[in-house]
Amino acid sequence: MKQVTLGGSLTKRPRPNINESGEGSFQTPINNQSIHSVSNAIPQTPCSNETNDGVDLKDLPKDPTDRPMITSYASNIRDDVRRAYLLQGPCQIRLHKFPKKKIENAPKNNQLICPKIQTELVQCFAQEVLLSIRQEIGQDVCALLVDESSDVSKKEQMAIVLRYVDSLGFVKERLIGVVHVNDTSSLTLKNALNEVLTSNKLSFSQIRGQAFYIHCFAQQLQLVVVAVAKKHDGVSDFFEQISLVVNVVCASCKRKDLLREQARQRVQKRLCSGELETGRGLNQETTLVRAGDTRWGSHFNTLTSLMKLFADVLVVLEFVKVDGGSLANRKQASGILAYFQSYEFVFYLYMMYDILHLTGILSKQLQKKDLDILEATSMVRGTIDALQSLRDTGFATILLKVSSFCQTHNIATLEMQDFYIGSRNCTTTKTNRFHFEFEIFNTVVDMQLTGYRDRFSETSTQLLEYMGALSPFDSFSQFDKSKLLNLAKLYKYDFDDSDLIDLEGQLEIFYHFSIKDERFTTLKGISELSRLMVSTGKHRSYPLVYKLLKLALILPVATASVERCFSKMKLLKTDLRNKIGDEFLNDALLCYVETEALVKVENEKIAYLY
Structure with missing residues (x-):
C-alpha cells in the first residue's frame, strides 16, 4: 500500500453559525491569546427591572411548572430572564402557597383503614363526645342510671347513663361509659362508677337521688311480674309449660313449617266462611314468642301469640306425640298436650292475659324518654286501681271467656258447684268455684297488688x-x-x-x-x-x-336508655366480632349511641387530636 504523507499544519475549519433568519456565517476560532480580559471584552451595564418588551423581571413565575419556555421570550431579553432567575435562587417550597384541594383529589392510597388507625380515630371521637356531655352538665347535678348485661363473650358489662337538665331546660339521658365488671357486688360497682366519674371529671357530690332508694319504675314493674311467677305454684307451673311448648314447637324447621301451614289453612278457611275480614295489615303470619323476665312485655306477647295459634299448636303437639324422634320427646309432648287441654290451663291463660294486659300498657308508657316522675306516679296509681277493680268484678268476666274458649277448642268445662278434683283424680271437699276464685284468682291478683304497693311505697309517700x-x-x-x-x-x-x-x-x-x-x-x-x-x-x-x-x-323513671345501649351493644359485638376489647367497645358504643353529639364533632378537632 502506498503511503501518503500530509505535510504542513492542520487547522480546524470554522463552523457555520445559523442565526435567527436562517443565514449562515463563519466565526473564527478564539484562542487564549485573543482574550485579554473578560471585563474588557464585555462591558458591564446595569440590568433594569423591566425590559423593552414589557417583561417584569421581578414578577417572573417561580414555580417550575408555571415557567414558560425560554424560547418563548424575545431573543434580545433571554439573557436578562436567565440572569433574573439566577438571582432569585432555587424555588423553595416553604415560601410557596399551595392551593387547597378537596379530599376527593387526594391520593387514593391514604385511606386510613388500618385497624390501629381506626381504633385511634374512634377513641378521638369518643373523647369529643364525652367532652360535649361534660360541658352540658358542667357543675350541675345529675342522676345515675346503671344496669348490667352480658355480651356475646359472656362478659358482664355495666352501662352508666347520666340524667340531667341541659341549659335549655330539656331532660337528657346520656351514656358516659360501658365498663366490664367481674361481679355485681356493691363494692365492685361503686369502684367502677367512681373510676368512670373521675375519668370524666365528675364526682359523687353531683349525683342526686342516692339519699333515698328510688328504683326505676319499669324495673320495679318487671320485678313484680317475676315475683308472682316464682311465688305462686300454679302461675310458676303455667309459665314453665309455656316455655316448654315454645321449645317443642320451635325446635325444628319441620315443626315450624307445620305450624305455619296449619295457621295458613285455618286463616284461609275462616276467610272463605266470612269469619275474618281482609285488609292491609290483617291476618299476618305469626309464630310463638319466647318469654323473658328482663324483656318488657314479652310474657304478654307470648300469651297473645299462643291464643292466636292455640289450635295449630295442638296439631303440632299431636304430631310430636306420635312421630317424635325419641321417647322423651313423645312423653314431653303428651304431657304438654294433656295440660293444654285442661280447664285449669285455660283459666290461667285468661287470668294472666288480663293481668299482663294492664301492666303491659304501663310498661309501654314507661319506655318513653320524656316521661317525668309525676306522670309515672299517676300511671302506677291508675294501674293499681285497675287491678283492684279486676279483683272485685273480673272473675265472672274471665269465666265467660274461659267457657267460650273451651267450647271453641273442644275442651271439657267444669261446673263451679261441683267438688274440685285435684291431682291423681282425688276429689276434694272444696268446690271448683272456691278453688278458681279464691285459691287462684284472688290470690294471684292480691300478690300483684301487694307487690305493686310494696315496690312503689317509698316513691308514693x-x-x-x-x-x-x-x-x-x-x-x-x-x-x-x-x-x-x-x-x-x-x-x-x-x-x-x-x-x-x-x-x-x-x-x-x-x-x-x-x-x-x-x-x-x-x-x-x-x-x-x-x-x-x-x-x-x-x-x-x-x-x-x-x-x-x-x-x-332528674329522678329516674325508667331504664329505657340503658336497655337501648345494650341492644346496640349486641349489634356492635357479635359472634363474628367477639374479640373486641373493652376500651374499643366503650368508644365505639359511645359514638353509636350518642349520635346527636357525634354529628356536632368537627373533623378539624379530630385531626388535631390524632
Missing part, C-alpha cells in the same frame, strides 16, 4: 306528694308552698337555712305570677314548665325554684 305540688297542671291547682319547702329540706346539700328563707319568698312570687300568665297556665307537666322557664328567662329570676324543679326532673 312523702316525696311524690311533695313533688306533686310542682305540677303546673290545671293552673297550678296542686301548688302547696309548705310541701315544696319540705321537699327542699330533703336536699340538705343544695338548700341551706338561708336558701330555704329565700325559696319561700320566691315560691310565693312565682305562684302569683304564673297563675296570671297564660303561657304557664296551659302547661301539662313539670318538663314543659322547665323549658318554658328557660325560654322566658324566669330561671334567672327564680333560681331556687328552678333548682328545685331540676332536682325533681
Whole structure:
C-alpha cells in the first residue's frame, strides 16, 4: 500500500453559525491569546427591572411548572430572564402557597383503614363526645342510671347513663361509659362508677337521688311480674309449660313449617266462611314468642301469640306425640298436650292475659324518654286501681271467656258447684268455684297488688306528694308552698337555712305570677314548665325554684336508655366480632349511641387530636 504523507499544519475549519433568519456565517476560532480580559471584552451595564418588551423581571413565575419556555421570550431579553432567575435562587417550597384541594383529589392510597388507625380515630371521637356531655352538665347535678348485661363473650358489662337538665331546660339521658365488671357486688360497682366519674371529671357530690332508694319504675314493674311467677305454684307451673311448648314447637324447621301451614289453612278457611275480614295489615303470619323476665312485655306477647295459634299448636303437639324422634320427646309432648287441654290451663291463660294486659300498657308508657316522675306516679296509681277493680268484678268476666274458649277448642268445662278434683283424680271437699276464685284468682291478683304497693311505697309517700305540688297542671291547682319547702329540706346539700328563707319568698312570687300568665297556665307537666322557664328567662329570676324543679326532673323513671345501649351493644359485638376489647367497645358504643353529639364533632378537632 502506498503511503501518503500530509505535510504542513492542520487547522480546524470554522463552523457555520445559523442565526435567527436562517443565514449562515463563519466565526473564527478564539484562542487564549485573543482574550485579554473578560471585563474588557464585555462591558458591564446595569440590568433594569423591566425590559423593552414589557417583561417584569421581578414578577417572573417561580414555580417550575408555571415557567414558560425560554424560547418563548424575545431573543434580545433571554439573557436578562436567565440572569433574573439566577438571582432569585432555587424555588423553595416553604415560601410557596399551595392551593387547597378537596379530599376527593387526594391520593387514593391514604385511606386510613388500618385497624390501629381506626381504633385511634374512634377513641378521638369518643373523647369529643364525652367532652360535649361534660360541658352540658358542667357543675350541675345529675342522676345515675346503671344496669348490667352480658355480651356475646359472656362478659358482664355495666352501662352508666347520666340524667340531667341541659341549659335549655330539656331532660337528657346520656351514656358516659360501658365498663366490664367481674361481679355485681356493691363494692365492685361503686369502684367502677367512681373510676368512670373521675375519668370524666365528675364526682359523687353531683349525683342526686342516692339519699333515698328510688328504683326505676319499669324495673320495679318487671320485678313484680317475676315475683308472682316464682311465688305462686300454679302461675310458676303455667309459665314453665309455656316455655316448654315454645321449645317443642320451635325446635325444628319441620315443626315450624307445620305450624305455619296449619295457621295458613285455618286463616284461609275462616276467610272463605266470612269469619275474618281482609285488609292491609290483617291476618299476618305469626309464630310463638319466647318469654323473658328482663324483656318488657314479652310474657304478654307470648300469651297473645299462643291464643292466636292455640289450635295449630295442638296439631303440632299431636304430631310430636306420635312421630317424635325419641321417647322423651313423645312423653314431653303428651304431657304438654294433656295440660293444654285442661280447664285449669285455660283459666290461667285468661287470668294472666288480663293481668299482663294492664301492666303491659304501663310498661309501654314507661319506655318513653320524656316521661317525668309525676306522670309515672299517676300511671302506677291508675294501674293499681285497675287491678283492684279486676279483683272485685273480673272473675265472672274471665269465666265467660274461659267457657267460650273451651267450647271453641273442644275442651271439657267444669261446673263451679261441683267438688274440685285435684291431682291423681282425688276429689276434694272444696268446690271448683272456691278453688278458681279464691285459691287462684284472688290470690294471684292480691300478690300483684301487694307487690305493686310494696315496690312503689317509698316513691308514693312523702316525696311524690311533695313533688306533686310542682305540677303546673290545671293552673297550678296542686301548688302547696309548705310541701315544696319540705321537699327542699330533703336536699340538705343544695338548700341551706338561708336558701330555704329565700325559696319561700320566691315560691310565693312565682305562684302569683304564673297563675296570671297564660303561657304557664296551659302547661301539662313539670318538663314543659322547665323549658318554658328557660325560654322566658324566669330561671334567672327564680333560681331556687328552678333548682328545685331540676332536682325533681332528674329522678329516674325508667331504664329505657340503658336497655337501648345494650341492644346496640349486641349489634356492635357479635359472634363474628367477639374479640373486641373493652376500651374499643366503650368508644365505639359511645359514638353509636350518642349520635346527636357525634354529628356536632368537627373533623378539624379530630385531626388535631390524632
